[in-house]
Amino acid sequence: MQSGVFYSHLDRQVRPFIELIDFLRSIGIEKDLALPAIAVVGDQSSGKSSVLEALSGVALPRGSGIVTRCPLELKLRKSFGGKWKAKISYQGVVETFEDPSLVEIHVRTAQNTLAGDGVGICDDLITLEITSPDVCDLTLIDLPGITRVPVTGQPEDIGDQIRRLILKFIKKQETINLVVVPCNVDIATTEALRMAQSVDPEGARTLAILTKPDLVDKGAEPDILKIVNGQVVHLNKGYIIVKCRGQNDINQKISLADTTRLEMEFFKNHHHFR
Template identity: 40%
Template sequence: MAAQGGISDPGLITLVNKLQDVFTTVGVQNPIDLPQIVVVGSQSSGKSSVLENIVGRDFLPRGTGIVTRRPLVLQLINRDKEANADEWGEFLHIPGQKFHDFNKIRDEIVKETEAKTGRNAGISPAPINLRIYSPNVLTLTLVDLPGLTKVPVGDQPRDIERQIKDMVLKQISKPNAIILAVTGANTDLANSDGLKLAREVDPEGQRTIGVLTKVDLMDDGTDVVDILAGRIIPLRLGYVPVVNRGQRDIDNKKAITAALENEKKLLRESPSIQEQEHILRNPLSGQKAEPYLDDAHQADPPRYQGSYPGFATKVHD
């Protein structure tokens, strides 16, 4: 069972969700250091696949360039499957409307993004709050941020790199944020944009989880176990291997459940990984996440209630 008050404690997450919604409604960018998981990585790192794997559904916009152009506050709410097996999403900006079609969730994210940023490649710090109810998720709050980029293209602002970096640093600098640093395994880990930025605010790797995507595309001779075991860049919370769906799989609408089974098969058949049983236990799915995520805050428990006790109590009530 999760430790009371830990980041995966449903009561705490409910309070955090309420606070996030209040701040978004009044146009304030989280003045309190809320416990949350912040997802960072380059444009091509596979962030979307990681988030969709966690949810188990296709719901995020895809394309070239910067697809995530506003922070997406993703509030996952676990529901009792026997009581209600339905899955749906709700947006803070459309109160009372349930989206049972996850394709329409994707369309609404695009529509609401363009309402703030236009159709061009600009970004905005104003978040989109999306709550997903499902029996297949762990109650969890994640913040997805625009993918890191270096060179502006097309209509992107000339300072797009600085804008995105500033936005990411503002989120991950908070001591109560767990950083989910997503890196493609087919790139040099030392050049990982997500890990580089994470190390600026978490140099000892105490609150960073490394997510290694595209492990099926790793170069020959690269020992994935050295990376996952932390012998290249050590992280206290470790690494998670992920096999992304290819573009053909996405175009053919391959179900994420089928993709996850394929991932499990590929990882178990890998000569480098098959004897590392602990690596195969994806800590971001199901109840396995509870002790894993709570461990991130054992040494430094959430402090925001002490900073704003009256306000937090009022919102909780």
């Protein structure tokens, strides 16, 4: 719940710190002093965009290949009774808008400006601040999806470029690593979790989000439960399993509100995951 006495108290206590950290980052302090952050990491097609969409309530760029081509600082700010509004800033450009459907267009424009048209990446930060009564106060940094094989137009070392960019964020001891892993792959083979383990071998600051539980092979559900219970790869912050909106849901124009309802029904009725 994002209302009531507890949330109001939490908001008063935590929000000033979030705003201070954001301000320090905006003036470049992070070049000399590591600041607390939550970095979102995942292999390509892991469901990372869907997780961020569920948290922010807006559709971010998605598709095949590298979709996140620049680090995206996503600032979510709860407003009590105010209208939805957003501000995007990058390389001296600042634009405000009040239509959630324009988020994807603005982010793609920013990425094309910084990384060029095509499939290249760039280290420059894009900041997207969303103010809405339907979000909680949270700041996340979305990083490019990890790839292994370059596609047409990409440099041969694109995989190494992405890994270097991700390591810049996740190696800092002040960073919580939010690792997105699909349920329908072998968790031991995911590069995102392997990278997180390399900088956080004790799992003290890594939280894993398991996606796509509806795509798990029949009979493999007990193996997923072992992962969720920390019996395969131990993480102090544990695992959360979610079912977000997929491409077919988008094609059918299923709203985020309906997606949340369907997710609750899925877990409530699933023989293994309920």
